[in-house]
Amino acid sequence: MNFALEAVRGLKACWxxxxxxxxxxxxxxxxxxxxxNSFAAIILVAPLYLYSxxxxxxxxxxxxxxxxxxxxLALLVLLWVMWPWIMVTVVKFLDRRQHYVRYIVAYNWSxxxxxxxxxxxxxxxxxxxxxxxxAALLSLCIIGWSLYFRWYVARVALEVPTLTASMLVVGxxxxxxxxxxxx
Numbered sequence: 001m002n003f004a005l006e007a008v009r010g011l012k013a014c015w016x017x018x019x020x021x022x023x024x025x026x027x028x029x030x031x032x033x034x035x036x037n038s039f040a041a042i043i044l045v046a047p048l049y050l051y052s053x054x055x056x057x058x059x060x061x062x063x064x065x066x067x068x069x070x071x072x073l074a075l076l077v078l079l080w081v082m083w084p085w086i087m088v089t090v091v092k093f094l095d096r097r098q099h100y101v102r103y104i105v106a107y108n109w110s111x112x113x114x115x116x117x118x119x120x121x122x123x124x125x126x127x128x129x130x131x132x133x134x135a136a137l138l139s140l141c142i143i144g145w146s147l148y149f150r151w152y153v154a155r156v157a158l159e160v161p162t163l164t165a166s167m168l169v170v171g172x173x174x175x176x177x178x179x180x181x182x183x
Contacts, residue, residue: 006037007044010109017106018113018149022156028105035101038108042080048115049076055122075183082179083107083172090168096158103157110153114146147173 009029016024028034053072057064067075084104091100118139125135147169155165 003037003040003043006034006040007109010038010041010105011112014106014110014113017110017153017156020152025102025106025157028102028109030101030105035105038105039080041108041112042076044112045080045115046073046076048112048119049073052115052118052122055126056118058126071183075180078183079176079179082175086171086175090171091158094158094160094164096160099158103154106153106157107150110149114149117142117146 006029009027013024013027016027029037050069050072053067054069057067084107087100087104091097091103096103121130121135121138121142124130125132130138150169150172151165154160154168155162158165158168160168
């Protein structure tokens, strides 16, 4: 696997999805190798996730205890594999097995954009350019966009109705919150 080429391909395809161009799905590598290689997107996500979780804890009002970098990374890896594993059963139930690979490849690469969207707000707050209230409002906007983007990826990649895509996003969110709370 040439990670750089695979990453450029996956990120370009998902940028089209960010722009609400569902034809971006056609640019994803949906081969068996492409499926497994999409999990390597964690290499790009991990530093952004570690920074976001650390800075988010420090900048919270009141400040929250930071997770050790190793436990934060372990949580990320757990979340990284849990949702695709859960979706194996969900796509069978939804009769969308034929779209599983497309969804997971799009989901994995799109996670880079989802996690990267919050970093500028944290950097601006950390630098003292924006205060906590503005950062919180911007963060809420980014979280809203992220949920919408996850919904869009689920809807177009799995070819499911709006309500089904919405339920998948809620399921993903609940799973993330529950696992993050337990671990």
